[in-house]
Amino acid sequence: MSLAKDIKHFKQIHCEEGCLSIYLRTSLSSADQQKGEWKIRLKNGLKKLEEYIEASDNQPELKAFKKVKKEAENHILELSTQLPNSIVFIGSSNGDFHLRKLQVPVENDFRWERHPVVDQLESLEEKYPLSGIVMIKKTDVHSVETSLGEVVEEKHYSWDIEQEDWKEYIGARPQAETGAALHREQYSERFDANQQRWYKKIAKKIEKEAKNRHWETIHVVGSPDQTSEFAKQLTVSDVLIVKKNLAKMKSHEIVKEVNESAI
CATH class of the missing domain: 3.30.420.60 (eRF1 domain 2)
Structure with a gap:
């Protein structure tokens, strides 16, 4: 599917319990990345989101987040031996999961909102x-x-x-x-x-x-x-x-x- 079609599809996704959007830079071109820094960023980014949801004391939302978080970790860690420059993961608790490998850089970003966050994808499509x-x-x-x-x-x-x-x-x-x-x-x-x-x-x-x-x-x-x-x-x-x-x-x-x- 083309990026334009992906973006159009993502904009149609809505989930009251939440959607997880991950933009993760995984290029091995720098020395720190070769030491697995991207794994630390992934772990810390998801941990901060989970702590934020826990503080809101919304158990259904927390349960939904943990479900999507597990899928995200499984999908992304499967690429450990063949990393692209960047990874974009979009997922919701209704079972709609998407992972896209990119050969261009992204800014590391972790978001949990009612809709997928597509601002970086739109910028990349233009660039x-x-x-x-x-x-x-x-x-x-x-x-x-x-x-x-x-x-x-x-x-x-x-x-x-x-x-x-x-x-x-x-x-x-x-x-x-x-x-x-x-x-x-x-x-x-x-x-x-x-x-x-x-x-x-x-x-x-x-x-x-x-x-x-x-x-x-x-x-x-x-x-x-x-x-x-x-x-x-x-x-x-x-x-x-x-x-x-x-x-x-x-x-x-x-x-x-x-x-x-x-x-």
Whole structure:
């Protein structure tokens, strides 16, 4: 389910006994986190909520909280060996539980209210919308669809010299065909002479993809001359150019680098 659909669903949840919302940063990138600091934060955050409910002397609500708290601990601790950057847990005493792993940071927050707290999710949706990253490398174009710092889908386009058109591959990057590098070298001058026309062809494919998939932004990545030439062929307004060579990076590394460049 997309984040937008999740948020819409969470806003429809209402529970008189209470809803638990947990935003927990679990990234192992810092030394203190590697020592399990996130477990301490989880324990302390839930303990403070429980103490607050106990002070209100509302036994049905306390019972409901303990039930949801147990579910939250079970769901989150199951991820101990494969932690994402952040975890969001939404749960209510009526048995509606949701856990979402995120590759972007959140602010640690623990809330017990009648409705799920979705303010951070809404901020993340705005900061990391569904977008396309398009890497240009002369006769090869690699597009990565991304949302919330994650890879949603990727496609590769290679210029077919014989057909004089772009050949599309979905998924993993295709292996170079035997002799393909030699052919491309032989036709290098021809490509340079027709670059504008050929980039216009692939630009139309990318724009169609962006429209059908509802990308909010297109990030064009590559050398200054190739990114500038390709961007000229795009008719959409939300285009950002990243003048970096990321061709040797894995897709999730590319997404991370582009997001950091955009901040």
